[in-house]
Amino acid sequence: MKFRNFKMVDYVVYGRGSFNQLDEILAPRRKSGAPIIFLLDHFFEKHSLYSRIPQQKGDAIILVDVNYEPKTSYIDTLADQIKKEFGTVSGVVGIGGGSAMDIAKAVSLMMNNPGKASDYQGWDLVKFPGVYKAGIPTLSGTGAEVSRTTVLTGPTKKLGMNSDFTPFDQIILDPELTANAPVNQRFYTGMDCYIHCIESLTGTFLNEFSKSYGKKALELCRKVFIEKNDWDSESDDQLMMASYAGGMSIAYSQVGVAHAVSYGLSYLLGTKHGIGNCIVFDKLEEFYPEAVKEFKWMAAKNKIDIPQHITKGLGEEQFDTMINVSLGLKPLWENALGKDWEKIMPKEKLRALYEKL
Amino acid sequence: MKFRNFKMVDYVVYGRGSFNQLDEILAPRRKSGAPIIFLLDHFFEKHSLYSRIPQQKGDAIILVDVNYEPKTSYIDTLADQIKKEFGTVSGVVGIGGGSAMDIAKAVSLMMNNPGKASDYQGWDLVKFPGVYKAGIPTLSGTGAEVSRTTVLTGPTKKLGMNSDFTPFDQIILDPELTANAPVNQRFYTGMDCYIHCIESLTGTFLNEFSKSYGKKALELCRKVFIEKNDWDSESDDQLMMASYAGGMSIAYSQVGVAHAVSYGLSYLLGTKHGIGNCIVFDKLEEFYPEAVKEFKWMAAKNKIDIPQHITKGLGEEQFDTMINVSLGLKPLWENALGKDWEKIMPKEKLRALYEKL
Numbered sequence: 204m205k206f207r208n209f210k211m212v213d214y215v216v217y218g219r220g221s222f223n224q225l226d227e228i229l230a231p232r233r234k235s236g237a238p239i240i241f242l243l244d245h246f247f248e249k250h251s252l253y254s255r256i257p258q259q260k261g262d263a264i265i266l267v268d269v270n271y272e273p274k275t276s277y278i279d280t281l282a283d284q285i286k287k288e289f290g291t292v293s294g295v296v297g298i299g300g301g302s303a304m305d306i307a308k309a310v311s312l313m314m315n316n317p318g319k320a321s322d323y324q325g326w327d328l329v330k331f332p333g334v335y336k337a338g339i340p341t342l343s344g345t346g347a348e349v350s351r352t353t354v355l356t357g358p359t360k361k362l363g364m365n366s367d368f369t370p371f372d373q374i375i376l377d378p379e380l381t382a383n384a385p386v387n388q389r390f391y392t393g394m395d396c397y398i399h400c401i402e403s404l405t406g407t408f409l410n411e412f413s414k415s416y417g418k419k420a421l422e423l424c425r426k427v428f429i430e431k432n433d434w435d436s437e438s439d440d441q442l443m444m445a446s447y448a449g450g451m452s453i454a455y456s457q458v459g460v461a462h463a464v465s466y467g468l469s470y471l472l473g474t475k476h477g478i479g480n481c482i483v484f485d486k487l488e489e490f491y492p493e494a495v496k497e498f499k500w501m502a503a504k505n506k507i508d509i510p511q512h513i514t515k516g517l518g519e520e521q522f523d524t525m526i527n528v529s530l531g532l533k534p535l536w537e538n539a540l541g542k543d544w545e546k547i548m549p550k551e552k553l554r555a556l557y558e559k560l
Numbered sequence: 561m562k563f564r565n566f567k568m569v570d571y572v573v574y575g576r577g578s579f580n581q582l583d584e585i586l587a588p589r590r591k592s593g594a595p596i597i598f599l600l601d602h603f604f605e606k607h608s609l610y611s612r613i614p615q616q617k618g619d620a621i622i623l624v625d626v627n628y629e630p631k632t633s634y635i636d637t638l639a640d641q642i643k644k645e646f647g648t649v650s651g652v653v654g655i656g657g658g659s660a661m662d663i664a665k666a667v668s669l670m671m672n673n674p675g676k677a678s679d680y681q682g683w684d685l686v687k688f689p690g691v692y693k694a695g696i697p698t699l700s701g702t703g704a705e706v707s708r709t710t711v712l713t714g715p716t717k718k719l720g721m722n723s724d725f726t727p728f729d730q731i732i733l734d735p736e737l738t739a740n741a742p743v744n745q746r747f748y749t750g751m752d753c754y755i756h757c758i759e760s761l762t763g764t765f766l767n768e769f770s771k772s773y774g775k776k777a778l779e780l781c782r783k784v785f786i787e788k789n790d791w792d793s794e795s796d797d798q799l800m801m802a803s804y805a806g807g808m809s810i811a812y813s814q815v816g817v818a819h820a821v822s823y824g825l826s827y828l829l830g831t832k833h834g835i836g837n838c839i840v841f842d843k844l845e846e847f848y849p850e851a852v853k854e855f856k857w858m859a860a861k862n863k864i865d866i867p868q869h870i871t872k873g874l875g876e877e878q879f880d881t882m883i884n885v886s887l888g889l890k891p892l893w894e895n896a897l898g899k900d901w902e903k904i905m906p907k908e909k910l911r912a913l914y915e916k917l
Contacts, residue, residue, distance in 0.1 A: 206575030208585060208730075211568045217769035217812065218563030227561060373565075376769070411797035412574035412733070415805065420777050438770035448772065455574065 209454040210367040212349055217376040219440070222339065226257030228373060229294070232257070232335050237293040238262045240285055242307045244269055244299025244341065252298070252341070252380070269302035274358040275320035278306065282313035282320075294335030294372075300392065301345030301476065304338045308353040308369055311336035320364065321357040329366040337373040341380045343442040344392035344477065346399065346450025348374045354476070355557040361470045361528060362482045376447065378439035389506045390428075391477035393442055394498070396425040398480045401494040402459030406538035409456050416452035420445045428501045459539030460490045460548075463532045464556060467525030472513065485509045487558050490539065514560045526553050566811040567724040569706055574733040574804075576797070579696065583614035585730060586651070589692045594650040595619045597642055599664045600613065601626055601656025601698065609655070609698070609737070620646070626659035628830045632714040633675035635663065637672035639677075648825030651729075657749065658702030661695045665710040665726055668693035675868065677721065678714040686723040694730040698737045700799040701749035701834065703807025705731045705755065711833070718827045718885060735796035745783075747864045748834035750799055751855070753806040754781040755837045758851040759816030763895040766813050773809035777802045785858045816896030817847045817905075820889045821913060824882030830871065842866045843916050847896065871917045883910050 216224060229239055238261040244267040247253055256264055265281070285292060292314065297307020311333030323329050340348050347353070351370050351523055352363030363369075381389070400421040403413060423445035427438040465479035474482070481502075488495045502509055514522075530536070530553065536544040569737040573581060586596055602623040604610055613621055622638070642649060649671065654664020668690030670677055680686050697705050704710070704719075708727050709720030720726075738746070757778040762768060780802035784795040822836035831839070838859075845852045859866055887893070887910065893901040 204573075204581050204584060206578045206581065208571050208573045208581070210571055212572070214565050214567055215769075215811075216561075216565045218767060222561045224561050224563065224565070228565060378768070410575060411735070411794075411801050412572075412804075415776055415780065415798075415801045419772055423772065437768075441772075444768050444772045447769075454572075514801050517815050 207454060210351055212371050212374050214373045215376065217443075219379050219436070220377060221375050222255065222380060224379040225296070225339070225375060228337070228375070229296070230238065232291055233259070233373070234291070236261070237291045238289055239293050239296060240265060240289065241296045242267045242281070242303060242332050243309065244303040246299065247341070247437045256298070265305055267299070267306050269299060269306075272354070272356050272361075272475060273302050273306050273309065273470050275324065275355045278309040278313055278320040278355065281306065283311050285310070286314065292334055294337065296337045296339065298341065299338045300340070300342035300388075301395070303346040304340060304347035304354040305355065307336055307338055308333075308371065309364055310324055312353075312364060312368060320355060323364040323366075324355060324357050324360060324362040327367070328363045329364055329368045332368045335372050335374065336369070338371040339375045339377070340443070340446070341381065341560060342384050342388065342392045343381050343439070343446040344394070344396040344449070346396065346453065348376070349447055349450035350453060356470060359532070360460060363465050376443050378436070378443045381439045381443060382436065386505075387507060388477070390502070390505055391475075391481050393424060393428060393445070394481050394501075395477045395486070396420055396442075396445050397428070397498070397501075398461050398484050399458050400424070400449055400452065401491055402461060402539065403456035404493075405491065406457055406459055407541055408538045413452045413456040416448045416454075417456065420449035420452060423448070428505060429497075442525055447559055457534050457538035459535055460487055463529050463535040463539070464553070466532060467512075467557070468560065469531035470528045471521055471525050473511070478510070481509050482513060482560055486556065512559050512560075522557055525557055526550055529553060562608045562686040564811060567708055567727050569728050569731050571730045572733065573660060573731070574800075576736050576793070577734060578732055579612065579734040579737060582653070582696070582732060585694070586614070586653070590616070590650045591648070593618070594648045595646055595773060597622060597646065599624050599638070599652055599654045599660060599667065601660040603656065604698070613655070624656070624660055624663050626656060626663075629711070629713050629718075629826050629832060630659050630663050630666065632681065632712045635666040635670055635677040635712065637665050638663065642667065643671065649691055651694065653694045653696065655696045655698065655747075657697065657699035658704040658752070661704035662710040662712065664693055664695055665690075665704075665728065666712060666721055668791060669707050669710075669721055669725060677712060680723075681712060681714050681717060681719040683722045684724070686721055686725045691724045692729050694732065695728040696732045696734070696737065697800070699741055699745065699749045699801070700738050700796070700803040701751065701753040701806070703753065703803055703810065705733070706804055706807035707810060709916050717888070733800050735737070735793070737802045738796045738800060739793065743862075744864060745834070746799075747859070747862055748832075748838050749760065749834060750785060750802070751841070751858075752834045753777055753799075753802050754785070754855070754858075755818050756815050757781070757809065759818060759849055759896065760809055760813035762848060762851075763814055763816055764898055770809045770811055770813040773805045773811075774813065777806035777809060780805070785862060786854075793858050797867050808902055814891050814895035816892055817844055820886050820892040820896070821910070824886035824914070825870075825917070827885045828878055828882050831870070835867070838866050839870060839908045839917055843913065869917075871914050879911055879914055882914055883907055886910060
């Protein structure tokens, strides 16, 4: 098909305090004797959110480790553990940042698909629908709540399980849940949305659907990170909508240089996606001159340090790994630089860029 | 639930020429021996669009009469005709303006629900999912492509079949299809979107989800009807997204005075929704002063006449009918005027307003 037939999330609730509706929302999805498994970002282990999870008899909360970007092997371990311990489940609910969202989506799929998660890294390889899955973000910016992918690091590649079975059946967008996010983390994740909108709006793939969503997301990012001097509850409301709109904008657009380069970083060093994008974007004046200036200004205004020299001391082989992962992401480069991207970004130039990070 | 759990359309395609993907999109939905029924706006009877419909053996095109707002009795007639002639069907595809969309949604539901369409006018009364239904708008502005209702005139009320089963399974947003819409019709329908955004953005029910969508829709309406001097293909792209965003904005908002009053008009006189809203909005300076000024300016700039004196000569009983239909729409009045709306808009005042139309 020339134009993607975009699978939407089935149900969306948006509202301050809408997390309180979770029990009611899950009730019609419960099958007798089959529990709901809550996959909770381990950041919330001792947080009041833990006790607000509406567990019914038989349900379980599994704390998921999101110190690193999710690995396919971790998904396999979680899915095997759940199958062994609980047999059939009524569904999984992911609560946390982008990694928790991606883990929930991938685990749901691996409950019903044979083999390993790495077998399904790519486009439209997933064979069967997963179990019911709901996503509840506690950080805004990734767009993972509405995307049709789940980004995973596998044995040979960093690539999602991109399929019509991947989007959530339900998302609950409650801006109260993002209120106490660590300031740095909130900035890095918010910038994931900002950077991705810059990349898609300046790219060569775009139509009015994605442009409308992308511009709205960018406007909301600017409201919270530039126009306002203090963070307030409206900032949480707006950044949550920015994330949603940014995620929707990807339907008919593609990310660009920052994502292509930062995927190499996370593959090799495990750098988390939000901060990785910031580290790379900070050095992309050549490609996005105005936006990089604005980005630096936002970082300064919000008193955020962007890590420097993280590739210092890496060896030849390690640079080659990052370069190969990055150059493998052809659609991203083509979107950013056009059909002749290989001439504009030869290996040596990308190497020099990685050395600057 | 405090916050509505909004059922989204399952699949969305947006793109110039995406209508050409219809056959491919329908293929996996076809059940052996069960045809697809295309419900086509009668406006297209002799139009090239007719021959572009990808009919397979056994399929049928039914021309639907959209001279008046859809009646529940018309839905019953269509559903009975289809059941009698075709038995089981694989699905229905509505192609046309807002009425064709609403007819397709309602017929889909009545294929699988017993009784009459009027039994289901209200909130969450529909018992069973309809047959597969796709919507393809050829006019932009109603938002019917994404709404969870289907507005119908019944024996005693004008009210939709508002349910989670009502949204389309698939929509195809192809701005090329709106390119040759009659200029007046395009304006009236576009204003449906504009008016509904003004009503929801100035209303007392609203959150950031609906505000983001509403503002985006309004911005796009202004681009096409104010900023540009000529209609071009980008205008079609933008008004189609305005309609979509305007429809989404209704998730957590409500329309207001113009809709409440114009429902009375259409109930009594059969006035079509788009033009009816324009006739009413033109006289609402008291409630939306800035926007009514802008509306009059848009009408003048686009050389559109707004009909006047359409209630001239109506009798006492007829005014009472319109007033009763209108005042029955409590949530609309409350959104517009707050909890004390009955004091702000007593019967006599509404009567005077109807007399001005």
